[in-house]
Amino acid sequence: MMMTSNQSNFALEKGSKYELTTMRTTTMISTDGNFSLPSKPSLQITPKISQSGNSSTKNNGIHFGNIVTYSLEYLKKMLGLTADCLNGGMKTLRGECICPKFYRGELCEKIVCVNNGTLVKIPNLVPVQYTCRCPQPEYIHGQHCEHIKCLNGGRPMDNGHCKCLDSWYTGQFCQEYAASWGIVLGLPLLCLGIIIICCVVCRLDLFPKNS
Numbered sequence: 001m002m003m004t005s006n007q008s009n010f011a012l013e014k015g016s017k018y019e020l021t022t023m024r025t026t027t028m029i030s031t032d033g034n035f036s037l038p039s040k041p042s043l044q045i046t047p048k049i050s051q052s053g054n055s056s057t058k059n060n061g062i063h064f065g066n067i068v069t070y071s072l073e074y075l076k077k078m079l080g081l082t083a084d085c086l087n088g089g090m091k092t093l094r095g096e097c098i099c100p101k102f103y104r105g106e107l108c109e110k111i112v113c114v115n116n117g118t119l120v121k122i123p124n125l126v127p128v129q130y131t132c133r134c135p136q137p138e139y140i141h142g143q144h145c146e147h148i149k150c151l152n153g154g155r156p157m158d159n160g161h162c163k164c165l166d167s168w169y170t171g172q173f174c175q176e177y178a179a180s181w182g183i184v185l186g187l188p189l190l191c192l193g194i195i196i197i198c199c200v201v202c203r204l205d206l207f208p209k210n211s
Contacts, residue, residue, distance in 0.1 A: 082095045083107055084107075085097035085098075085099070085107055085108050086103075086107050086108050086109045087099070087100065087103045087108045087109070088100045088103075088108070089103065089107065089108030102114070102143075102144040102146065111130055111131070111132060111143075111144065112144060113132035113133075113134075113144055113145050114144055114145055114146050114160070115134070115135075115140050115145045115146065115148065115160035116135050116140075116145070116160060117132040117133060117134050117135070117140070117144065117145030118132065118133045118135075119131075119132060119133075120132075120133045131143070132144050132145050136173075139172075139173045139175075140160070148160065148161075148162065148173070149173065150162035150163075150173055150174050151169070151173055151174050151175045152164070152165075152168075152169045152174045152175070153165045153166075153169075153174070154169070154173065154174030160172075161173075162174045164178075
């Protein structure tokens with residue numbers, strides 16, 4: 001005699017909490033060379049164990065907590081219960097801050113540095129405060145490094161450079177001569193030479209008047 005057993009598991013439907021177990025037991029008896037037919041399969045319904053149940057519940061709790069937190073913050077803004085805007089910022093009807101130039105942040109609490117300025121912490125101050133450190137302070141200055149000093153009649157632009165009014169000067173702040181020293185010194189000498197020649201001609205009286 002020989003017995004074999006087969007078992008198969010199937011879910012009843014998608015998302016079902018139960019599963020269907022099919023068990024087939026086959027009994028084969030050999031006495032005179034003949035074998036009996038296999039027995040009918042038996043069905044068994046058992047609860048389905050979900051492995052992701054705990055993680056799903058945990059994720060739902062996190063999402064619900066985020067929704068509650070966001071709703072409370074939005075309600076506080078609508079009722080005007082949020083903190084006041086700093087540095088001259090204006091609060092809207094929705095409780096949000098409109099920051100002035102050179103400030104940003106939820107409450108306009110952050111300083112913006114321009115013209116390649118660097119934000120640094122002021123030492124020995126409680127609470128912590130920051131300020132802008134300007135590059136080339138002899139030309140760039142101001143609380144936000146917003147002021148530019150242009151030399152030789154230059155005009156400041158928005159990109160931190162100066163626009164030189166003539167071709168005699170160049171550089172970021174129009175602080176350098178564009179012409180060579182030969183031209184700079186040659187023009188006065190040329191003018192001086194012309195004056196000397198005119199004086200000599202006048203003294204020689206090359207064109208005397210007829211009497």
